[in-house]
Amino acid sequence: MHSLRFATSLTSALRIQRALRPASHSFRRTVVTKLYTTDHEVIKFDDETGVGTVSITEYAQKSLGDVVFVELPEKGVTIKQGEPVGAVESVKAASDIYAPVSGDVVRINEELEDQPSLLNKSPEDDGWLFQLELSKREELKGLLSEDAYKKHCES
């Protein structure tokens, strides 16, 4: 599994998302932005609530194989971008989870304690890890778009 970690300043993802936003604010719609890290995490950010849902990517679950244990941050803790906040373990390897952005952990996926295999079956939906209320939205600008992430995986 790649563990390359470097700051990136790709902002095109956000620009594209903004362009897609309806021009009229008369019926405001929630915009969910999906962004990636080089550590193979994905965050779905809901721009209305300010809450992001963190998962590992499909690529990460495939490289890990059978996930048998997930360690998550505790609900209520404040985490800083880039710091290790938990881990996903398969029989083969342990992979740290890093906070993709800073914020307060508001919810964790308790299902994973009994069913860590949800991470293999549905990494980005049922197998989500935790939700956090972002304290520094500007950090999103430093994350990768889906295309940029794909390129990262191929490289």
Add this chain to the structure above:
Amino acid sequence: MVPFAGYHMPLTYGDASQVASHQHVRQRAGLFDVGHMVQSNFRGATATEFLEWLTPSSLSTLIPYTSTLSVLLNEEGGIIDDMVITKYASDAFYVVTNAARCAEDLAWFEARLAEWNTSERSNGGPVEHEVLEGWGLLALQGPAAADHLQALTSYDLRALTFGRSAFVPLEGINVHVARGGYTGEDGFEISIPPAHAAFLASALLRSPVQLAGLGARDSLRLEAGMCLYGNDLDESTTPVEAGLSWVIGKDRRTAGGFIGSKTVLDQLKNGPPKRRVGLIVEEAPARQGAKVLAPETSDKIGVVTSGIPLAPTVGKNISMAYVKSGFHKKGTVLAVEVRKKARPAVVTPLPFTPSRYWRG
């Protein structure tokens, strides 16, 4: 595929996950291609004496066509490699060593042979070492292994109990079959001449036998309490520390006479400073490198050398570790540090899973 000892080896085969493959070996049978391991013959009138100089095994009393786990020791009693020695006769031995230690082992054999063959100890006749280049080695392991192999040979395998070996005709080819393995299950390690290795592998690979890779091999051997050189054994570890005192022959414990005997005999008498133990770890699994801490003081008292989460048969996080003597007794509650947190770990007797060898 992963790099291993200079080979590219599969962790798993096809769609079978590591866990499924592990379970298949425990429930039915798996075939491991371990042809990367180094197979050798030692021959010569003084071969017994030579190998008794290199190892602490009692080879003179070993019954022909019997195998024993053994260790190559350096002058300080540290383990250069672990290996299986099969005695054909007092002047002929077949030895299997680790691929990852090939360079070190061969250099050691060569230097010690040169020393031996030029000393008066070889007056009875010199010793020759031959590496079986290109030979196949297949490990057929699991409760269904014996029935499966029996269908391919006229040799009565019931007579071949754990630790025994024989030359057995298999599909018309005479191959060396040793009963044993690296999984804790009943099974066979089959040494095959180069020209027939692929053919016999296909012949053995029929239902219910499935190919099993390095992934399953690791979780199976760990549950069976067996050491992996490079993880659980190295040149700074003695067989006494490694819990392998049982490989030291009874007659060798007083007489010594093997390389490294000074340290080893002293440790047998006075106890070693550290010991290999099994751990069942609560909360997060502890892998190689995790610190072992004393329960109250949180002082570092050891290190984890192998570990897997949720061992497929045991159903718990299991590890092997070395801990300071005194902390090694079964049931002792220690802690291991995983991601900067102390996690409870209980010293557990090895093997984690009972071995199921064929003892007749």
